[in-house]
Amino acid sequence: MAYDSFNILKSTAVPLTIENVDTDQIIPARFLKATERVGFGDNLFRDWRYNPDSTPKGDFVLNNPVYKGKILVGGKNFGSGSSREHAAWAIYDYGFRCVVSSFFADIFRNNCLNIGVLPVQVSAGFLEKIFAAIYHDPDTELEVNLPEQTISILSTGDKESFDINSYKKSNMLNGFDDIDYLLNIQSDIEEFAKKLPL
Amino acid sequence: MSKTLFDKVWDAHVVHKIEGGPDVLFIDRHLIHEVTSPVAFLGLRNRGIKVLYPERTFATADHNTPTINQHLPVEDPLSANQLKALEQNTAAYGIRHWGLGHNKNGIVHVIGPENGITQPGATIVCGDSHTSTHGAFGAIAFGIGTSEVEMVLSTQCIMQPKAKKMRITINGSLGKGVLPKDVALFIISKLTTSGATGYFVEYAGSVFEQMSMEGRMTVCNLSIEMGARGGMIAPDQTTFDYIQGREFSPKGADWDNVMAYWKTLKTDDDAVFDKELSFDGSEIEPMITYGTNPGMGIGITHEIPDAKQVEGGVATYEKSLGYMGFHEGDQMIGKKIDYVFLGSCTNGRIEDFRAFASLVKGKRKAEDVIVWLVPGSHIVEQQIKEEGLLNILTEAGFTLRQPGCSACLAMNDDKIPAGKYAVSTSNRNFEGRQGPGSRTLLASPLVAAAAAITGKVTDPRTLIQ
Numbered sequence: 318m319a320y321d322s323f324n325i326l327k328s329t330a331v332p333l334t335i336e337n338v339d340t341d342q343i344i345p346a347r348f349l350k351a352t353e354r355v356g357f358g359d360n361l362f363r364d365w366r367y368n369p370d371s372t373p374k375g376d377f378v379l380n381n382p383v384y385k386g387k388i389l390v391g392g393k394n395f396g397s398g399s400s401r402e403h404a405a406w407a408i409y410d411y412g413f414r415c416v417v418s419s420f421f422a423d424i425f426r427n428n429c430l431n432i433g434v435l436p437v438q439v440s441a442g443f444l445e446k447i448f449a450a451i452y453h454d455p456d457t458e459l460e461v462n463l464p465e466q467t468i469s470i471l472s473t474g475d476k477e478s479f480d481i482n483s484y485k486k487s488n489m490l491n492g493f494d495d496i497d498y499l500l501n502i503q504s505d506i507e508e509f510a511k512k513l514p515l
Numbered sequence: 516m517s518k519t520l521f522d523k524v525w526d527a528h529v530v531h532k533i534e535g536g537p538d539v540l541f542i543d544r545h546l547i548h549e550v551t552s553p554v555a556f557l558g559l560r561n562r563g564i565k566v567l568y569p570e571r572t573f574a575t576a577d578h579n580t581p582t583i584n585q586h587l588p589v590e591d592p593l594s595a596n597q598l599k600a601l602e603q604n605t606a607a608y609g610i611r612h613w614g615l616g617h618n619k620n621g622i623v624h625v626i627g628p629e630n631g632i633t634q635p636g637a638t639i640v641c642g643d644s645h646t647s648t649h650g651a652f653g654a655i656a657f658g659i660g661t662s663e664v665e666m667v668l669s670t671q672c673i674m675q676p677k678a679k680k681m682r683i684t685i686n687g688s689l690g691k692g693v694l695p696k697d698v699a700l701f702i703i704s705k706l707t708t709s710g711a712t713g714y715f716v717e718y719a720g721s722v723f724e725q726m727s728m729e730g731r732m733t734v735c736n737l738s739i740e741m742g743a744r745g746g747m748i749a750p751d752q753t754t755f756d757y758i759q760g761r762e763f764s765p766k767g768a769d770w771d772n773v774m775a776y777w778k779t780l781k782t783d784d785d786a787v788f789d790k791e792l793s794f795d796g797s798e799i800e801p802m803i804t805y806g807t808n809p810g811m812g813i814g815i816t817h818e819i820p821d822a823k824q825v826e827g828g829v830a831t832y833e834k835s836l837g838y839m840g841f842h843e844g845d846q847m848i849g850k851k852i853d854y855v856f857l858g859s860c861t862n863g864r865i866e867d868f869r870a871f872a873s874l875v876k877g878k879r880k881a882e883d884v885i886v887w888l889v890p891g892s893h894i895v896e897q898q899i900k901e902e903g904l905l906n907i908l909t910e911a912g913f914t915l916r917q918p919g920c921s922a923c924l925a926m927n928d929d930k931i932p933a934g935k936y937a938v939s940t941s942n943r944n945f946e947g948r949q950g951p952g953s954r955t956l957l958a959s960p961l962v963a964a965a966a967a968i969t970g971k972v973t974d975p976r977t978l979i980q
Contacts, residue, residue, distance in 0.1 A: 336831040337708055337808050341945040346924040350579065350593035352553035352600045364947045369933070392831065394709040397742065397808070398945060399924075400644040401551065402660035423712055423744055424644060424658055427675065431662035482676065484536025494662065499539065499670035500564070502531060506672055509530045509541055510568070514636070514776055 320433035322492035326415055326461045327471070329386035332451045333378055338391050339398035340425060344407045346399075357403055358410030379411075383455045390447050390459075391418040396425025405429045415461050417468065419444040430485050431494060437461060437468055443477045446470060463489060517783040519680050520749050521715050524655045524780065528638045530672060537674040543637040545572040545667045546623045547610075549601040550579065550926070551642030555665035556604040566668045569609040573632055576601055576614045577622045579926035582889050582916035585615055594927065608668070621892020621918045624648040624860035628732065629894050631761025635750035635777040640667060645860045645942060647738040650747035651731035652754055653780045655715070657745040678744045679789040681714040682782070685722040687796035692976040694870060695730035696862060696940065696959035698722060699737035700802035700812045705794070707826055708810035712742030714790065717782060722796040723748050728757040729866035736861045737942055740809040749781040801975055803847050804944050804957040807835040811944070815962065815974050819845045838946055839954050840934075847956075847972050854937035855886040855967040856949070857960055858916075859923035862940035863891030865898045867960040872904040874964035874978055880912035881970030887929060888913055889921040913967070925950045938966040 348360040366377050373380040389408060395418035396404065405428040408416060415435045429436045439447070450457045450470045458471045463486065469476040481489070488494065499506070518526070531539040547555075552574070559566070566572065579594040589595040598615060605612035613619040619626060624645055627633040635653035640646060642664045649656035663673045683702060703710075716738050723731060731748050738746030755774065758764045765773045800814030813819070821843045822832045836842060841850075857863075857871050868890065880886060888908065890896040896918055899905050905915060922929040923941035925948070931937045933952025940963050944955035956972065965973040 334828075334830070335834065336828050339808065339943075339945045341924075341943065341948050345947055345951070346578075346926045349550050349926065350591075350597055352597060353557060354554045364951055369951060392828065394712070394742070397708055398644065398739075398943060400642060400646075400658035400660055402554075402642075402662060405660070420709060420712070422709070422742060423678075424660060428660035428662065431660060482536045484533050484674075495674045496558075496562070496662075496666055496669055498674065499666055499672050502539065503567070503670060506530055506539075506541065506567075506670055510671065513528075513541070513543065514773060 320492050320494065323414065323433060323435050323463050323489045325463065326387060327458055328388050329456055330388035330390050330417070330447070330451055330459050331378055331384045331386060332448050333389065333391045334448055336392035337394045337397055340396055340401050340404035341398055343396070343404035344401065349401060349403050354406055356410070357407035358412065361407040361411045384451070387413055388415045388417060388459050388461065389413045390444070390451070391416060393418065393420045393441070395421050397422040400424045402428045402432070405432050405434055409434050417444070417447065430489070433489065433492065435461065435463065435489060437479045439468060439477050439479060443475065446473070446475050517786040519782045519786045519788065520653060520717055520747060520780055521655065521680055522786070524636050524638065525677055527636070537676045539672050539674055540638060542640050542667050542671055542673060543571065544632055544639045546627055546639065546641035546646070547572060547574045547664065548578055548623050548643065549576050549597040551661050552604065552664055553597060553600045554661050555668055558665040559668060564669050566608040566610065567671050571671060572610045572668065573627070574601060574605045574610055574612040575620055575623050575626055578920045578924065580615050580919040581927050582919045582921045582929055585917045589615070618893050621894065622860045622863060622920055624736065625863055625891030625895065628652065628728070629761070629892060631758055631764035634758060634764065635754060636780050640673065644739045645736050647743070647745040648732050648736040648860055650735040650738065650745050651728060652758070653747055653750035653777070655745060655747065658739065678715040679713050680717070681711055681743070681790040681792070682717045682719055682788045684720040684791070684793040685796045686720040687722065689722060689796050689799060692801050692961055692979055693799050694959040694961055695726055695733040697799055697802045699734045700804065700809065700957060701799045702794070703737060703741045703809050704802070704812040706741040706810070708740060708808045709742040711738070714743050716743045716746040718746055718748050720793070724751065727866060728753060729864045732864065733861055737809070740942060750777050801959060801962050803962060803972060805839065805841055805847060807838055807944055807946050809942065809944060809957060811835065812957065813847065815847055815972070817847070819843055819847070848974060850972045851936065852884055852938050852966045852971055853935040854931050855884055855963050856889070856922045856937055856939040856941060857963050858887065858889030858891065858921050859941035860891065860920070861942045862960050863889060863895065865895050867940065868895070868899050868904050869902070870960040871964045872907045874961055874975060875911040875913070875968055876907045878911055878968045880967055884967055884970045886913055886967045887916055887922055889916045890918050892918050922949050924948060925953070931955070938963050938972065
């Protein structure tokens, strides 16, 4: 088992309404110098979260104790830019298990799925409802049900279904990763390689 | 059945199809660097598995290497540690490594093509989003995460669903002073930073057919900045001429065999794309960005648009202009510049230095501007010297640094200070990308040269004889 399995997650959520959040914001490049996967959560959203002298910026949502939980809700086009998996690691290490947005950048989405953070893409309208519900009551809980592929706002009863391919869904439910699968078909891969022109 | 170029290359590499899931895709060439590989090697050790085909992986140190005094030990202990880890990991697993000081060292997306590693019809991945660069050769090339780096090391495969297909056609001819970088920034400004997400893009039309390989690499490099998985251009005689004779290119009978295959690598006439866009090349001006993502670009003579003219939320737009210290309706021309950066996997090739040198020849660097000229590799650096460009640059008051990613992502000491403005030939103008608080204006090597001479945003066409 390569990472925690994911089934049903019920949690309050942290709202980050800004759009086009790129992975340089999620984790700036100067924090990519580790050779192990530890401690990235400390620098999640580093330059939005801390002043240059390392004091917290009061107006950033992660510094507002009212908002907490295992779900991060982001504006449209979340995770654009650099392919650094460190962005997904930082989100995981901080304590998030699910990111919700109306649109995800491809590589970021893949990276999340590969480490056990569930990216949930909802409609723009549903995203607005989630933000509104959280701003109305920060203790609003969301329920992300992976087996049924639904996300609900428990206080309002609003519910929407989301897509995930059946292979990745099974991996997430069981905590398996792609290498487990690939190692099982290694002899097929080696046969395939013999026939390639390059 | 009719196929696109992308279909042909992708389908030829599918080892397995999983119903309702991703394809298992075989990877021909794997490029690695010091930042996104160490945790992948750690994964191999934890699982107790080996690298399946070490000869298919090529390593270089580029992201956090210094660009001066490369003969001295790297001062930053964390950077030094990553460089050492790459050296040890590649030695342990028998992977070719062109580390700091090696005569083939350079930016991963510069050294692949210039050594003939990048070839048409290949699948190429790297833990770096600008891997899309290699699509210029008719390869399928894209960036991957570290988990996938581990997959490729251990099994030479990744698992991904096939992307949708988009074709962007630009016919007509480009105007004076308009470079491939402008073409790319123009496309991104039209599509926005997420307009091609979910797609693999093929660039077609006379503008790309007439482009050099360096220009095609610049365009494909920036595909990721509109969200695309990658971009590609059908290989043609320009491509074959570039590759022939390079160290890792096929030789003799192998060359003839592979050429027969490479010549089939083009989209069939009646193949269908999920989306088609076309633009007129003569409409493209020298471009410049004014905001904090690469989609926020305009022709250099234009004014910064009003929030209501652009797609997306007003709050996000205002945050972006606030960060840049700009206002709706501002003219870009005349804005004062503090730094100029020529380099990166986007514009760190010989042609970029030729363009820069052509404009500054016989002029002087502006006194109050700091200019970093960083070649993409030692081979580019050598070429700059051999072609006499270094003399031109030196006479105009510039110095040349040593190769690396440098101020594109500021992992080394090449950081733009907070609040300062940089005209940069790199690929991203995100908040803090070039150093905490830095303000980036993305542009072509000619626009960079014009800024380096005048100290402000200047239309390079006014300086070209």
